[in-house]
Amino acid sequence: xxxxxxxxxTSMLFLGLSSIICWTVFLMxxxxxxxxxxxxxxxxxxxxxxxxxxxxxxxSMLFLSFVLLISSSVMYYSGSYMSEDKxxxxxxxxxxxxxxxxxxxxxxxxxxxxxxxxxxxxxxxxALVIFYQNEKSANAGMLTVLSNRVGDVAILLSIGLMxxxxxxxxxxxxxxxxxxxxxxxxxxxxxxAMTKSxxxxxxxxxxAAMAAPTPVSALVHSxxxxxxxxxxxxxFSSALENSKIQSLLLIISCLTMFMAGLGANFEYDLKKxxxxxxxxxxxxxxxxLALGYVDLxxxxxxxxxxxxxxxxxxxxxxxxxxxxxxxIRYMGCLIKFMPLSVAYMTVANLALCGFPxxxxxxxxxxxxxxxxxxxxxxxxxxxxxxxxGLTVSYTMRLIFYSLSGEYNLSCMSNxxxxxxxxTNSMTLLGFSxxxxxxxxxxxxxxxxxxxxxxxxxxSSVLMICSVGALLGYMFNLLNVTYNLxxxxxxxxxxxxxxxxxxPFLSTKKISEVxxxxxxxxxxxxxxxxxxxxxxxxxxxxxxxxxxxxxMLQMNSxxxxxxxxVVGMVIMLFTFM
Numbered sequence: 001x002x003x004x005x006x007x008x009x010t011s012m013l014f015l016g017l018s019s020i021i022c023w024t025v026f027l028m029x030x031x032x033x034x035x036x037x038x039x040x041x042x043x044x045x046x047x048x049x050x051x052x053x054x055x056x057x058x059x060s061m062l063f064l065s066f067v068l069l070i071s072s073s074v075m076y077y078s079g080s081y082m083s084e085d086k087x088x089x090x091x092x093x094x095x096x097x098x099x100x101x102x103x104x105x106x107x108x109x110x111x112x113x114x115x116x117x118x119x120x121x122x123x124x125x126x127a128l129v130i131f132y133q134n135e136k137s138a139n140a141g142m143l144t145v146l147s148n149r150v151g152d153v154a155i156l157l158s159i160g161l162m163x164x165x166x167x168x169x170x171x172x173x174x175x176x177x178x179x180x181x182x183x184x185x186x187x188x189x190x191x192x193a194m195t196k197s198x199x200x201x202x203x204x205x206x207x208a209a210m211a212a213p214t215p216v217s218a219l220v221h222s223x224x225x226x227x228x229x230x231x232x233x234x235x236f237s238s239a240l241e242n243s244k245i246q247s248l249l250l251i252i253s254c255l256t257m258f259m260a261g262l263g264a265n266f267e268y269d270l271k272k273x274x275x276x277x278x279x280x281x282x283x284x285x286x287x288x289l290a291l292g293y294v295d296l297x298x299x300x301x302x303x304x305x306x307x308x309x310x311x312x313x314x315x316x317x318x319x320x321x322x323x324x325x326x327x328i329r330y331m332g333c334l335i336k337f338m339p340l341s342v343a344y345m346t347v348a349n350l351a352l353c354g355f356p357x358x359x360x361x362x363x364x365x366x367x368x369x370x371x372x373x374x375x376x377x378x379x380x381x382x383x384x385x386x387x388x389g390l391t392v393s394y395t396m397r398l399i400f401y402s403l404s405g406e407y408n409l410s411c412m413s414n415x416x417x418x419x420x421x422x423t424n425s426m427t428l429l430g431f432s433x434x435x436x437x438x439x440x441x442x443x444x445x446x447x448x449x450x451x452x453x454x455x456x457x458x459s460s461v462l463m464i465c466s467v468g469a470l471l472g473y474m475f476n477l478l479n480v481t482y483n484l485x486x487x488x489x490x491x492x493x494x495x496x497x498x499x500x501x502x503p504f505l506s507t508k509k510i511s512e513v514x515x516x517x518x519x520x521x522x523x524x525x526x527x528x529x530x531x532x533x534x535x536x537x538x539x540x541x542x543x544x545x546x547x548x549x550x551m552l553q554m555n556s557x558x559x560x561x562x563x564x565v566v567g568m569v570i571m572l573f574t575f576m
Contacts, residue, residue, distance in 0.1 A: 007092050008079025008421075012072045015099065019068035026061035030443065037109075047166060053110040055171065059298065063231065064106050066302055067223045069432075070309045071099045073425045077313055078215040080421035081320060091131065095219065098124045102224045106231065109171035111159050114232075118155060121196075121225050122148040128220075129212045140211040143503075147205040151195030151229070154188040161185045174239040186245045189236050197229030197282045199256045204503040206279050210271040214316030217271060221278040222309035230285045230301055237294040250290035250376070254383040257283025259500055261390030265397060265472070266497030270315050270326045273398055276499075277352060278308060280391060287384075288367045291374050299444055300363035303437045307351035307359055310429040314345035317422050318402065321415045328401040332408040337415040340423055342403050344430045349399060351433050353392045353465060359437035368461050369451050385464055392465045393472030400476045 029035065035057040042050045075095065082091050101124055105117025122145060130141035161184065162168050170189075177185065193199075198206040206226065210217060220226060233240070233249075240246055260279035267273050281304050289297040318334060318341065319326055335342045351360035354368075371384055409415065417423055451458075495501060531537070 007089065008075050011092060011096065012076040012425075015068045015072035015075060019065045019072060022061045022065035022068060025056060026058050026065060029056070029058040029061060048163065049167075050112055051110065052113045053169060054107045054113075055109040056107070059234070060106050063223075063298075063302065064103060066305050067099065067102055067106065070223045070305060070429070071095075071219060073429055074215050074219050074309065074313070077218070077316070077422055077425035078213075080419050081215055081316055082213060087131075091128075091213065094124055094128055094131070095216065098128065098216075098219065098224060102228070105228055109169055109235065111155065111162055111168040111170055115155065115159075118196075118228065119152060121228060122152060125209070125212075125220065125225050128216045129209050131213055131216070132211065137211040140205075140208040143208050144205045147198075147202050148195055150202065151192035154192040154195070158185055158188045158192070161188070170239075171235055174236050177239040179243050179245075182239070183244065186236075186239055186243060189232065189239075190245055190249055193229035193233045193286075194252065195229070196232070197226050197286065198279055199229075199252050199283070199286065200259065201502065201505075203256060203259070203279060203499055204505075207272045207275045207499070208503065210269070210275050214271070214312060214319060217275070218309045218312035218316065221275060221312060223305040226278060226282060227301055227305065230282060230289070230297065233286065233289055234294055234298055234301075237289065240290070241292060246290045246292070250287055250380055253283045253286035253290060254380045254387070255283075256280075257287060257387040258383045258390070261387045261394065262496045263499045264394040265390060266493055267394075268327050268329055270319065270328050270331075270398075270402065271312075272326075273328070273394060274308070274311055274315055277311075277391065277394070280387060281308070281352075283387070284364070284367060287380070288371060291371060291376065293367075293370055295444060296363065296367050296370060299440060300367055302440055303351075303359040303363045306429055306436055307348040307433040310344060310426060310433050311348035311352065313422070313426050313429070314341050314348060317341045317417075317419070317426075318345075320419075320422070322409055328398065330408050331402040332405040334403050334415065338417050340417045341426070344426050345403065346399070347430055347433050349395045351437075353395050353469070354388075354461075357438070359433045359435075359440075362437035362441045365461060366449065366451075369453065369458070370449065372457055372460070373451065373453055385460075388461065389464045389468035389471075392468035396469045396472035397476050400473055405476075 035055065037056070038054045040052040042052055044050070075092070078092065078095065082088055085091060098121070101117045101120030103117070105114060105121060108114040108117060125148070126141050126145040129144050130137045159168060161182075162170070162173075165173050167173060179186070195202045206221075209220060212220070240249075257280050260276045260283065264273050264276035264280070267276060281300070285297045285300050285304075288300070317338070318331065321338065322331060347358065351358040354361045354364040368384065368388060372381070376384075498504065
């Protein structure tokens, strides 16, 4: 019991101190412009050297400080949330391994050394998703790990292609990778980033990963697993300039952003709504990255990490208090019973919407204005507008159902803010979600962007958010009429709420096709032509050949006589 009490505290202190150290190194690197790299040569083959590399520049140090800060809050939060679990120690070790894998991935500018963190994230995430050991968790874990294996294979193929460059340090070589010679390498790296960041058509695993405990969700969806793909693309960004890959990445990320926002408006699971909001924000990051604004993508990555971790931690407090269920229709009027948690949750929700002067406002507002000012096509422009409105809509829907609506809890619920460990762990992230956006904007953008737009375009973001908030709240206030209208458009609602049938296509159909093809290939090939032309056929052929060789080596006069006669006949027919 003593170890249970102190493990979350020591983990929090260690990760918190590490975060402060990384923040200090970031400030020094930012002010001096110095980049430090550490290399270990593992082996050398001709002109190729396999090296383990760590890079300490302002990007890696800033991102790592945020990862460690959020991890320290989550570890302290887990001390109360997971205190009754019999596998508490195992959970804490797995989360620490998860943070270590993310640190290895952030600090590696080399495609070979990045595998330590990249594969570590996939493996530990599988162990955390199946933590509760039931059928649903096992299915979700399998979908997660198999979807991520596609990206792992893409990284391995990229390693093979980069051998032609003589080194795997993509940070140094990405400036010289042109479309004419390296288009396949760029596509493979983009594919790896798409699987890790759950872009279409690999989006199904992200809501499925909600089977993991809520502290893990707070970590995964804010600063670790899903952001690894975005971080990889930020490091590879110089190779994307003036590339054909940019337009493909733009349309995929915009579609993902729209699809996730639409799906969240029809979802009733609290954690899945927040997971779909993460998916939508990942689409925002990758879309602005595809337009060439890498610094804005990184800025939104950092500010989003703070309020999304806070949002998941608040959701965990709510789920813990109401008895373990997650359906928002069975909540309501929580503001009277949990004022502090609801205040933090409202701050996180408003930051997600881009409410003025919160963390999300500085990055999201600038991203939308720069996107509207850029040379983008009408499809991407419309998807940006719709996704922004839908984000505010599902946020207001969530606030209505869980925080401010009618009281729908059971009479046995004991809803309160009495758990000091959970509420204290959210305090730091709550203040960060308010002030950190401004601090980051001052640090990362000492010279402001020049935004040149008409008054209508400048105010369009505010109008979109206002319309989205009004529709999201009013539709759900009139929930009887809204539900009847949903039944009238049943096919559209089912398609939108199920992420355009992506979970169905990613699991059931692929399994059925693979099983049918496997049975057919076993009958026709493994037990058919493969046997005839493969093992059994070769065995029969070699047996006959060895019998002939054996007869020749026995010096039998009959064999030589037969060969002599056959030779004479051939010569006779030849000279005739």
